[in-house]
Amino acid sequence: MSAHAEQLPGGHDSHDDHHGPPVPHYSSRVAPQVLGMFLFIGTEVMLFGSFFTAYFFVRVVNGTPWPTPPFHLPIFVAFLNTCILVTSSFTMHWALTSVKRGNAWGLRAGLLLTFLMGLTFLVTQSIEYARVGFNTSDGAFATIFFCLTGLHGAHVFVGLSILAFMTIRAFRGHFSPEHHHGVELGGIYWHFVDVMWIVVYLTVYIL
Amino acid sequence: MRNPLRSEAEAFRFLIVVLVGAVIVGVAGYINTWVGVAAAVLVIAGIAAWLTGAPREPDSAQRLVSATPGKAHRVLLVAAAGTPTIAGRIGGQTTDVLVVVPALVSTVKSLTGNVDDERAQAQQTADSLAGELSAAGVPARGLVGADDTILAIEDALREYGADEIVLATGDDEVLAKVRDRFAVPVSALYNSIR
Numbered sequence: 592m593s594a595h596a597e598q599l600p601g602g603h604d605s606h607d608d609h610h611g612p613p614v615p616h617y618s619s620r621v622a623p624q625v626l627g628m629f630l631f632i633g634t635e636v637m638l639f640g641s642f643f644t645a646y647f648f649v650r651v652v653n654g655t656p657w658p659t660p661p662f663h664l665p666i667f668v669a670f671l672n673t674c675i676l677v678t679s680s681f682t683m684h685w686a687l688t689s690v691k692r693g694n695a696w697g698l699r700a701g702l703l704l705t706f707l708m709g710l711t712f713l714v715t716q717s718i719e720y721a722r723v724g725f726n727t728s729d730g731a732f733a734t735i736f737f738c739l740t741g742l743h744g745a746h747v748f749v750g751l752s753i754l755a756f757m758t759i760r761a762f763r764g765h766f767s768p769e770h771h772h773g774v775e776l777g778g779i780y781w782h783f784v785d786v787m788w789i790v791v792y793l794t795v796y797i798l
Numbered sequence: 799m800r801n802p803l804r805s806e807a808e809a810f811r812f813l814i815v816v817l818v819g820a821v822i823v824g825v826a827g828y829i830n831t832w833v834g835v836a837a838a839v840l841v842i843a844g845i846a847a848w849l850t851g852a853p854r855e856p857d858s859a860q861r862l863v864s865a866t867p868g869k870a871h872r873v874l875l876v877a878a879a880g881t882p883t884i885a886g887r888i889g890g891q892t893t894d895v896l897v898v899v900p901a902l903v904s905t906v907k908s909l910t911g912n913v914d915d916e917r918a919q920a921q922q923t924a925d926s927l928a929g930e931l932s933a934a935g936v937p938a939r940g941l942v943g944a945d946d947t948i949l950a951i952e953d954a955l956r957e958y959g960a961d962e963i964v965l966a967t968g969d970d971e972v973l974a975k976v977r978d979r980f981a982v983p984v985s986a987l988y989n990s991i992r
Contacts (some may be wrong), residue, residue: 632803677817685811778806782813789820797827798834 605618606721632783639787640741646794650729657733662725669796672715673788676747679708683778686761690771697759698766698774705781709751736795743757743791746784753777807940821975835898842856871892872897874960874982875925875988876943879920887962887987888936895938896958899924900950908945917942946973948979955980 647773659665686701725733757777760766768773802812815956819841823892827834856925872894875884879899889894893928899920903913931938943950954960963980965973 629803677813680810680813683805687806775806779803779809782806782809786813786816789816793820793823793827793834793838797824798831798838 614797619622635783635787641792642687642735642742643794646735646739647714649735652776653731655730655732657732659730662723662729662733664736665723666796668670668715668719669792672712672719673792675708675715676712676785676788677749679705679712680782682708683781687771687774687778690761690766690774691768693768695764695766697717699758699761702761702774706754706758707752709747709754709781712746713751716740739795740793743788746787750777750781750784790793802849815845815848835877840849844950847977857914868884870894872958872960873959873962873964874954876954876967876976877923877949877971877991879916879923881923881927881966883930884987885930885934887966888931892936894911895928896954896960897928897935897938897940898932898950898954899927899940900943900947901945902947903945910953910987911948913945916945933966948975951976951980955982 650657682701682704684701685700687704689695689697689701720737725736727734727737754777757774760773800808802808802811809971816827818875820821823834823838823841826837860876870893871891873888873892875888875895875897877884877899877901881899901917901920903914903916907913907916920942921940924942926940928938935975937975939972941954947969960982963984964977964987965984966974968988973984
């Protein structure tokens, strides 16, 4: 089709001076970046879904007491951790709102706070693991507990890595109101991690 | 339908909704586990309704327009797979024709990638119609389009300036949508496909 490409009104550029390989052809229904994000989230849902299925079988089908006596889950500490993680989503949103308004200070502060709160969450969870009083070998309940919370913790770790790069780039002045795609994608991932924790917290600690 | 992955702002809004639902489930679960489970089911249904029940956003995209060099009259011919002939139906002033045959498949086939047969049939129709036009002295070539007629036209117009769209799909609903969507004269051929 490129042989017939020409200037089209409405912002379509001419391709007459195009060099190199042709532009990949794809349908306009889903952009490649969005499709990539959909596929990524799809794999994440399947991954978490497999662990939740195990949880369902252990607790509902098999009827294993939750938590299995004599163990107890640190609900209050986990609640504080939940508050920290949820708050970090607000600071993440503040960071993105700031960069859109050209407020570099707000962007840096927001990202730094988000990173610190994420780190606090992870450290608190590590301490919780050390003091919880059971280990992965203490029955199906303990295995599922560590698998679900550990899987989420791994996602937080990935999110923290992304946040670290975002924060460094923000302090180096890489983002602007026009160009902040890196913050946008990192923010989506961080909110996804937050939503997943809310689900994990409700199913593992509350219900 | 809302898409919580469209942007950070959408993701944050989704998080807030989930948070509200979590508070409801948490309070119910504190009372009794099974009450919490029931609340969770209701909350999940509510969030699903919120996601799917959002009013459709007005299409902010401008109507696609097209332009061609002077004295040219390019036609984008959109035909259904299996269209046998369009002999003599394209105007004499036409200087160039792009034949697009959308490879229409069911949702299941589309998702599973089982589209080879439909694409092959569409390609065969496109080649056949383009050959027929070329034999009649009108330069033409054929392409397989997306699995949706409107999208196939959008894709084609982004790279092929057309002065006219000719539909040979026999679908009045699609015809109305095309006329609404594109700022290009649209005409329909019916007899050729029946």
